Amino acid sequence: MLLVVGVAVAVAVVWVLGPGAKWWLVHVDGVKVGGKDGLAGKDLADALDTVRGRAMALGTGLLAAVAIYYTASNATSARRSAHAAIEGVEAARRSAEATEEAQLRTFELTQAGQRQSEEVQRRTFELTQAGQRQSEVAQRRTHELTEQGQRTDRFTAAVAQLGDASPAIQLGGVYALAGVADDSPTREFRQNCIDVLCAYLRLPYDPYPGDRPADGQDLAEHAEALKGYRAARQVRHTVIRIIGDHLREGAAVSWQGHALDFTDVVFDGVDLHEAVFDGGTVSFRGVTFLDTTSFTGVRFERGTVDFSRARFGGDKADFGDASFKGGTVDFTGVAFERGEVTFSRSRFMGATVSFVEARFDCSVSYSAAHFEAGTVAFSQARFDGGTVAFSSTSFTGSTVDFGAASFADGCVTFSQARLKGGTVCLRGASFEGGRVILGDTLIEGGTLDLGSAQVMAGTLDFLDTQFNGGTADFRSIGFKGGTTNFNRAWFGDSEVDFTDAKFGDGTVEFALATGRRPRGLPDDLAAHLS
Template identity: 40%
Template sequence: MTDKQRPHPTPDDRELRLWKVGRALTLAFVAAVVVASGIFYGLVELLDFREIDSTEKLDAKTLFDLVKLSFGVVAGAGALVALVVAYRRQRVDEVGAHREATRLHTERFSQAVDKLGSDSPAVRLGGVHALAGLADDAPDDNLRQTCIDVLCAYLQLPFTPDPGDDAAHQEEHNRYLALRKVRHTILRLIGDHYRRPRGTHRSWQGCDLDLTGVTIDCDLSFRGATFSDCLVSFEGATFSDGIISFDDATFSSGRVSWHRATFSGGMVLFDGAMFCGSTVSFAGAAFCGSVMSFRRVAFSGGSVAFTATRFADHGVTFQAAVFSGGDVSFEHATFCGSAVDFDYTTFTAGEVSFRDATFRDGEVTFREAAFTGGEVLFVRSGFHGGQVAFRDTRFVGGLLAFNEAAFSAGEVSFRRGAFSDGMVIFHDVELSGGAVNFLDATGSIPHGLMGAVSTSTSGSVTLPSGWQAPSS
């Protein structure tokens, strides 16, 4: 992970910083005199005293009051000194306790790391739980982050693949299963701790999580987790099995990256997740065997990028998602055999970009989607096979642009679309093959469509009866 951020240590975390006694006492006396003077003059004003009676003789009562005042001043000074000394002692004790806790944490950390490097899978498993417990009990965020980093580093270590369960490799197979259990335990503990609300015991939310290049071949749940003020990296990770759940998770700040990750099996779920201020990247990711679900996702801020992403096989669904702010980019994405589903999705603000995307086989659907604001751009996209469907879609605001797009195969369908407001643009579109279907569409003709039809060299463009194709 690049540009990692760490919690900034406070002075108490590393060293004790106290003023010298003389300086501390001087400042304490000055502060006491200023406060006492303020209180005295405040009372004089409050009680409306205008002058003080004077006398030439010092009687016994006045002398006794002066003696009491003198002792009171001395006692107050002594109390002030005691207070300063007590404060310094308390601070020394606190820092000493912190140092002792840090020393004990370091000893336990060394023992846990030794266990994690053991040849015995059972001992390694004990080291995993010991490190997780140390992270829970860490006296400061830096030490907690160190424990998390060690667990992540273990997952990043290369491991021998399964040799098979035949008789000749039974021992190696059993060892593989045992070590896989260690890795799966770490992943389960990570998910458990990141699901706990921030600020509660055993919560790791707010800490960086580096799973760069890790193979995730088991169930992993971040359901309901909040990712804010941290860096989370799945860059280059491989999701090959199990169910990975980010259902109802919140991405509110910080950065989360799936850059060049490979989704080759299992399911990855973002149902009900909220992207409201973070930077999320799927750039260069490959979806070639997993099922991705973004149902009911809300994009209300920040940015989500799918630049140079490849969708092949299986499906990605954004059903009933809400794009109400921020930018979501599928630029340079390649859809080459998968089903990507935006059915019932609402686009009300922000920008969703398919610039330079390639649609080759597979199916991308926007059935009954609503474009009521914002922009959805297919600029310079290539439709070379498969089907892109906008059936029963409502265009009542915002912008849907196909500028410089190329239709050479497959089908793009706007059947029963309602073009009642906003702008749908087909400027400089090349219709050299495939089919574009507007059958039963209602409303205004999309800008530039008739010009594109008039210059079409091949393919089929089906228009409703109210939209007349230009005569050749």
Template identity: 35%
Template sequence: MLTLLVSLVKGPPLAAEELHALEVGISFRSRRQASQGRYTPNLWPVWVVAPIALIVTGVVGWLIYEYAYDHFTEAAARQRPPKPADINDVLKATVTGLTLIGAVLAGLYAYRKQLLTEGDAHRADASQLADRYTTAAEQLGHEQAAVRLAGVYAMASLADDWSEQRQVCIDVLCAYLRMPYASEASDPLHRSGEQEVRQTIIRVIRGHLQDPDLPSAWCSYDFNFAGAVFDGGSLSTSHFQGVTSFFGSTFIGGSFSFRGATFAGTVNFGRVTFDGGKVNFANGRFTDGTVSFIRTRFLSGTVGFRTARFEGAVVDFGRVTFEGGGVDFSGAAFSAGAVDFRNAEFRAGTIDLHGARFDGAAVFFSRATFTGSSVSFLGAAISGSTVYFHDAAFTGGEVTFADVGYFRGDVLFNSASFGGTLIDWGPLLPPANA
């Protein structure tokens, strides 16, 4: 089943008809595999089994009788005066042995019968789950938005009940978000009620990412939103513990919230476009693992990381373009790990790092370009960290390091260039070429 979903996980967005056809094929294969799970074994004919059973019983009985006879004969011979073996005791021992063997065989037969019964039950469950999958998939591909909404809830409910294929159900919901989408009614790709369907999927996913300890939680599963278009929604306070990809996705208009979300493991925001609206990562936690924003474009609108915590993670903003919009890292905490802005381009935007805390993290602005931008480190605290501006280029705009406090840390500007930029160095020692 998972082989058929490669295009859902890694491929380009699918049309509704293609998704529907693929899901039906997956469902058919699921049911076929379920029917091939366990079969009732072929039994030998009675006219063969009965004589063999009689012969085996006779041989076993004779062996038990011989063993019992020898045992009782030896025991009787040791008595004083010696006595002959009691044949009744020998027969009783033989019957008792055969009865015990029969009881064990009966128990094995009952156990085997129970296994077959459970196999039937499992096949019935698998068939029922496959039928539910087919129904949910058909609903997701329906023309009417109300039916598609029902399909969203049906697929989510199935994911809760079908732990073996939960990732498959999640992949289908993510694939729906990756399909072509247009919010404007004049666009040929526009579908009536589609925004509500997509918002519902986001709400359903968020609802399953709130408590990692719940049996039905989806926190440890993978989410592939690559290439999706988001025009609002919320994944706030969610826990992402698997592989999460927003690679190439677009956030346009509206407001999208990751407020208080926890990102662990591998998180990819590479080549994402933040264009208009507001995307909020405030109070988010980026722990362990790797978080990549490489080649992401921050255009108009605001992206907020206010009071976010980057704890031990490697956060890569390499080759990111900040153009015209605002990026707010005020009060953010960078502890351990590394934050990399190498080769980033800051153009006519606002980058706010006032009050940020750099505690043991290595921060790289090497070869970054600041053109007509407003960059603020006002009141930032640098403790045990080194902030690198090697080969950075400042052209126009304003940069302030006022009230920066640093202890056992350093801010380095080796080979940096400053052309017409108004810089408030605060307590920092300006480089010779500033």
């Protein structure tokens, strides 16, 4: 409609500006044109221009009104469009928010579902794992019970073989039991096997029947007895060999540190050379050692080894190069009855070793042994025969106690021994016979204590001894008999004290002795010393 009005106005204005101006002047303005009284010429032209001006102004105004109206219409339409656009944007926003909320809710539900699914999976996995573990435990337990049953069966069968009357079957039992011990998964079960082997050695057996039949004995009977003895001896020695092999370094399975109970066993020959007794308790209490006994190079470290009341009655007992380090080794009341016993080059370091009340009736050698720290006790020991040698032995920071020992016969020698710190105690010892040699001994610090000792017979010899530091205590010693020899002794920086010594019927000699005169000597004895 607005377009039609605009077109009509435009046509009218164009018409008035053209030929319609005159019509408008005549018919609208009522002006007479032409003739006698009408406008003509310039006046008519001016009037027409005026009409045209008014038409132009009217057209312009109408066009402006149309433009205004059109503009207003457009503005309204634009406002409606903008409002519609705003509403569309708002609707889109609300839709987006709704969509986002729906997506968020969907995501949350999805996450919750995933968590529930994961929880179900985790729980299922845990239940599966728990089931597997229970199954594995059950399988392991079944396996363990099976193995335990097999071990028990093997153990029982081996013990049965060991108890058989046939030595050949017994040998098989020994090896079988050692194999069960080696395969044992626990220390306790292995100990059970070792205990059985030791118990076998403790069983009594028929003594050696001799190389020849006894008077009136049937030859066949003697031959059978000798055969049986040798077969049983082979079994016993196999047990000892197997135990020794497991106690040495480099054993495939070590039995070191296990308890070994040989109490009251009669060993007719034993070889435990280079065995290591490291921790644990080992008992040789009351054992009788016959034939040849070898502890050469054995290491006694920590733990307790008990030789108390043992008897050494064989040809030789060898502890040469043995090491006594820490722990306790007990030879209390041991009897060295015959043959040769040697501790040569042995090392006593920080251990407590007791030979208390031991009896030495044969030759025993501690030559070149080394005593360092620790305590070795020979108190109340009795030396009744043979030679007990501490030659070239060194005493460094240890205590070696011969207190109240009895030297009745034979020879005990400390020749060329070295005392460097520590104490060698002979306090209260009695010298009843034989010869005790401390000659050529070097005392460099430490204490040599013979206080209250009694020299009643035999010879106490300090020939060429050097008292060079430390203390030599002879206080209250009694020289009741025999000979005590300090000839060529050198009294250097040591504190040598004879205070309250009793010089009776014995002979005490200081011929050619040099150095400082010991304290407490009678005026008529060693007067040449300064």
